[in-house]
Amino acid sequence: xxxxxxxxxxxxxxxxxxxxxxxxxxxxxxxxxxxxxxxxxxxxxxxxxxxxxxxxxxxxxxxxxxxxxxxxxxxxxxxxxxxxxxxxxxxxxxxxxxxxxxxxxxxxxxxxxxxxxxxxxxxxxxxxxxxxxxxxxxxxxxxxxxxxxxxxxxxxxxxxxxxxxxxxxxxxxxxxxxxxxxxxxxxxxxxxxxxxxxxxxxxxxxxxxxxxxxxxxxxxxxxxxxxxxxxxxxxxxxxxxxxxxxxxxxxxxxxxxxxxxxxxxxxxxxxxxxxxxxxxxxxxxxxxxxxxxxxxxxxxxxxxxxxxxxxxxxxxxxxxxxxxxxxxxxxxxxxxxxxxxxxxxxxxxxxxxxxxxxxxxxxxxxxxxxxxxxxxxxxxxxxxxxxxxxxxxxxxxxxxxxxxxxxxxxxxxxxxxxxxxxxxxxxxxxxxxxxxxxxxxxxxxxxx
Amino acid sequence: xxxxxxxxxxxxxxxxxxxxxxxxxxxxxxxxxxxxxxxxxxxxxxxxxxxxxxxxxxxxxxxxxxxxxxxxxxxxxxxxxxxxxxxxxxxxxxxxxxxxxxxxxxxxxxxxxxxxxxxxxxxxxxxxxxxxxxxxxxxxxxxxxxxxxxxxxxxxxxxxxxxxxxxxxxxxxxxxxxxxxxxxxxxxxxxxxxxxxxxxxxxxxxxxxxxxxxxxxxxxxxxxxxxxxxxxxxxxxxxxxxxxxxxxxxxxxxxxxxxxxxxxxxxxxxxxxxxxxxxxxxxxxxxxxxxxxxxxxxxxxxxxxxxxxxxxxxxxxxxxxxxxxxxxxxxxxxxxxxxxxxxxxxxxxxxxxxxxxxxxxxxxxxxxxxxxxxxxxxxxxxxxxxxxxxxxxxxxxxxxxxxxxxxxxxxxxxx
Numbered sequence: 001x002x003x004x005x006x007x008x009x010x011x012x013x014x015x016x017x018x019x020x021x022x023x024x025x026x027x028x029x030x031x032x033x034x035x036x037x038x039x040x041x042x043x044x045x046x047x048x049x050x051x052x053x054x055x056x057x058x059x060x061x062x063x064x065x066x067x068x069x070x071x072x073x074x075x076x077x078x079x080x081x082x083x084x085x086x087x088x089x090x091x092x093x094x095x096x097x098x099x100x101x102x103x104x105x106x107x108x109x110x111x112x113x114x115x116x117x118x119x120x121x122x123x124x125x126x127x128x129x130x131x132x133x134x135x136x137x138x139x140x141x142x143x144x145x146x147x148x149x150x151x152x153x154x155x156x157x158x159x160x161x162x163x164x165x166x167x168x169x170x171x172x173x174x175x176x177x178x179x180x181x182x183x184x185x186x187x188x189x190x191x192x193x194x195x196x197x198x199x200x201x202x203x204x205x206x207x208x209x210x211x212x213x214x215x216x217x218x219x220x221x222x223x224x225x226x227x228x229x230x231x232x233x234x235x236x237x238x239x240x241x242x243x244x245x246x247x248x249x250x251x252x253x254x255x256x257x258x259x260x261x262x263x264x265x266x267x268x269x270x271x272x273x274x275x276x277x278x279x280x281x282x283x284x285x286x287x288x289x290x291x292x293x294x295x296x297x298x299x300x301x302x303x304x305x306x307x308x309x310x311x312x313x314x315x316x317x318x319x320x321x322x323x324x325x326x327x328x329x330x331x332x333x334x335x336x337x338x339x340x341x342x343x344x345x346x347x348x349x350x351x352x353x354x355x356x357x358x359x360x361x362x363x364x365x366x367x368x369x370x371x372x373x374x375x376x377x378x379x380x381x382x383x384x385x386x387x388x389x390x391x392x393x394x395x396x397x398x399x400x401x402x403x404x405x406x407x408x409x410x411x412x413x414x415x416x417x418x419x420x421x422x423x424x425x426x427x428x429x430x431x432x433x434x435x436x437x438x439x440x441x442x443x444x445x446x447x448x
Numbered sequence: 449x450x451x452x453x454x455x456x457x458x459x460x461x462x463x464x465x466x467x468x469x470x471x472x473x474x475x476x477x478x479x480x481x482x483x484x485x486x487x488x489x490x491x492x493x494x495x496x497x498x499x500x501x502x503x504x505x506x507x508x509x510x511x512x513x514x515x516x517x518x519x520x521x522x523x524x525x526x527x528x529x530x531x532x533x534x535x536x537x538x539x540x541x542x543x544x545x546x547x548x549x550x551x552x553x554x555x556x557x558x559x560x561x562x563x564x565x566x567x568x569x570x571x572x573x574x575x576x577x578x579x580x581x582x583x584x585x586x587x588x589x590x591x592x593x594x595x596x597x598x599x600x601x602x603x604x605x606x607x608x609x610x611x612x613x614x615x616x617x618x619x620x621x622x623x624x625x626x627x628x629x630x631x632x633x634x635x636x637x638x639x640x641x642x643x644x645x646x647x648x649x650x651x652x653x654x655x656x657x658x659x660x661x662x663x664x665x666x667x668x669x670x671x672x673x674x675x676x677x678x679x680x681x682x683x684x685x686x687x688x689x690x691x692x693x694x695x696x697x698x699x700x701x702x703x704x705x706x707x708x709x710x711x712x713x714x715x716x717x718x719x720x721x722x723x724x725x726x727x728x729x730x731x732x733x734x735x736x737x738x739x740x741x742x743x744x745x746x747x748x749x750x751x752x753x754x755x756x757x758x759x760x761x762x763x764x765x766x767x768x769x770x771x772x773x774x775x776x777x778x779x780x781x782x783x784x785x786x787x788x789x790x791x792x793x794x795x796x797x798x799x800x801x802x803x804x805x806x807x808x809x810x811x812x813x814x815x816x817x818x819x820x821x822x823x824x825x826x827x828x829x830x831x832x833x834x835x836x837x838x839x840x841x842x843x844x845x846x847x848x849x850x851x852x853x854x855x856x857x858x859x860x861x862x863x
Binding site: 023024025026027028030031032033078386388389390391397398400419422423432434435437439440442443444445446447448 | 521523524525526527528529530531532533534536577579580581582583627628629630631684686687822827832835836841842843844845847849850851852853
């Protein structure tokens with residue numbers, strides 16, 4: 001019987017071992033990366049702060065490492081992509097320009113942030129410059145640049161007498177040789193000469209500066225100028241046959257910078273203190289006159305207004321934002337630079353639409369992939385986006401997608417953007433570039 | 449979430465054992481049957497008839513004791529939608545057991561017996577850091593049913609039988625990661641099911657030596673977990689106030705099954721069986737967990753299952769090669785109860801095809817039964833679009849493929 005059992009079991013055990021090995025399913029062949037008709041061997045990224053990896057009101061090493069171009073390049077590598085060089089801050093200077101961090105919440109639940117000072121130089125136009133990176137680079141994202149600035153000579157060459165602060169960009173200076181007056185366009189042209197693939201996301205700042213200052217600071221770029229410069233940059237990027245993806249501009253009124261501080265909430269707060277109080281704002285009236293009026297729910301208050309509203313002002317019986325009427329001395333209105341009223345919102349939306357028309361028209365002319373970030377962020381603002389079972393929304397702090405400045409994405413937000421671009425690229429070039437798992441990238445960092 | 453996971457766990461168990469009809473029903477109940485594609489409703493092979501069709505027990509000539517054990521080895525591959533990285537399980541196994549003791553007068557019309565079997569159970573441990581970690585990281589579901597049974601032969605051709613089904617032991621352990629803004633925490637739900645009762649009844653008709661028919665019904669039992677333990681780990685102090693629950697309640701329907709079976713015996717050596725079963729999975733609508741305190745702002749969680757009834761077809765036979773040696777073969781086709789867009793990591797299910805082999809050798813009153821099964825669960829893809837359309841984004845989009853190997857051995861003694 002023992003012999004029998006042994007005879008019986010030995011082949012069975014062998015069979016079992018084979019069976020288990022053969023049992024492991026293999027799906028990898030079904031999902032092999034493929035470059036399609038694109039060539040990712042040298043990819044360059046053109047853009048502004050979003051492209052640089054800016055977040056939490058600063059550019060620092062962690063943000064650079066999680067920039068969407070870096071994520072794209074990492075994914076392109078599975079489909080023939082090459083090396084991707086970014087002008088990274090060193091470990092020793094990893095705080096970069098400085099940034100905001102979350103330190104906690106007030107009893108009422110309002111987030112408290114603190115500034116982490118920069119340690120890479122150039123804290124003001126007068127201080128020492130950032131450590132330069134003048135070697136060939138792939139990520140040409142320059143925080144703060146407008147499409148309107150691409151032909152500005154000396155954009156990365158600081159002048160002291162007189163100080164050219166209005167037309168000088170310290171982040172472009174980082175990637176510009178000493179004493180060079182080269183324009184952003186010229187730098188892009190040099191890198192584009194050898195590029196096989198590009199991403200381009202320029203133009204956000206051509207409307208953002210106006211919006212974030214409540215229509216007081218910054219001007220909206222003229223559409224004809226925008227269109228001309230957009231055409232030029234796309235022409236130079238495609239001059240050598242490179243393929244690429246371009247992004248449209250999101251409607252900035254959907255971002256937490258404008259949606260977190262709400263008139264209705266402020267009104268409720270004031271009325272809880274004194275039912276006679278209401279919310280009053282200062283706006284630009286006809287012919288540029290400053291007028292005071294009752295705020296409506298259609299008025300957008302900026303994120304920085306939260307630090308001002310409700311504080312006391314010497315000489316006024318009302319806290320900032322409160323009042324009982326529009327007459328002189330009857331209110332202490334929210335200053336104009338914190339308010340984006342209906343007229344200003346219309347100006348922002350009209351410009352965004354016109355700019356996007358120019359971007360899409362040119363992209364279609366060159367048969368490029370298009371990431372419609374405007375449609376995407378509108379969808380996120382309405383219904384959020386679920387990434388592998390995790391819910392993300394456009395809400396400030398809790399939504400995971402927007403960093404502490406309320407404008408720029410978190411690493412999670414950049415990962416989501418990278419995935420949307422990959423989808424656009426895959427669709428346009430019949431490629432199979434794998435997406436990233438956005439949940440591997442953080443939302444807002446909380447105090448430990 | 450816990451209840452949902454529990455339900456899902458059941459499904460995984462089924463797939464893990466794979467001999468049965470999708471969901472979390474397992475028919476690894478008899479080692480002879482296991483070698484024959486799982487047929488048994490229309491046959492009267494041995495004491496395992498108590499599970500397959502209590503009505504056939506009175507027609508089982510021998511009285512005896514038998515015990516069997518199976519080893520389920522599930523291997524799974526997963527690729528998230530849009531990704532290219534294959535995830536594989538941290539491999540584990542389960543050991544579904546069965547035990548039967550049948551008694552009765554040698555020539556009498558009565559048979560009585562007791563059956564112990566493990567109709568539900570599953571264990572899946574997903575890869576560390578896998579894309580679906582916030583849906584599920586680990587599931588371990590166990591159950592033991594005890595079934596006192598009586599059977600009576602009304603005539604030489606017709607017999608009936610019934611058993612009281614006792615959910616004697618049920619345990620669930622579900623774990624998943626919790627997505628925090630900048631890190632992951634972890635939650636473990638661990639509980640035992642209340643003892644519950646159901647029944648298993650059947651009719652067996654054998655109009656000739658060459659033909660037999662059977663019908664069997666197993667009732668639904670709701671597995672109820674009360675005051676299961678909720679344990680959090682890795683939650684930073686900033687978030688701990690949002691994860692306060694310590695206890696959970698959940699209910700998992702262990703659904704009813706109706707089966708018909710046919711046996712054909714062309715000669716004394718050859719037996720062929722065919723079974724068809726309807727599993728009433730449509731009772732599984734949602735998986736709900738209730739917590740004693742809030743978890744991230746809510747004291748309950750509910751997840752859509754919306755299963756649908758599923759059919760299973762089995763075909764198998766045995767041939768008596770010599771006086772001592774019998775060989776078996778069979779196969780089965782199981783429809784999945786999981787609809788498109790509702791696939792979960794707990795039950796990465798689809799239609800399944802299985803093939804089985806078996807052999808028995810008897811030495812007088814002793815016998816040894818060997819069986820081996822290979823179950824292929826078809827590739828299943830769930831897309832993010834489907835999840836969005838169905839409101840089921842609490843799970844992950846991607847493609848699953850699972851295969852299962854199940855060797856088994858049984859010993860029996862007839863008296």
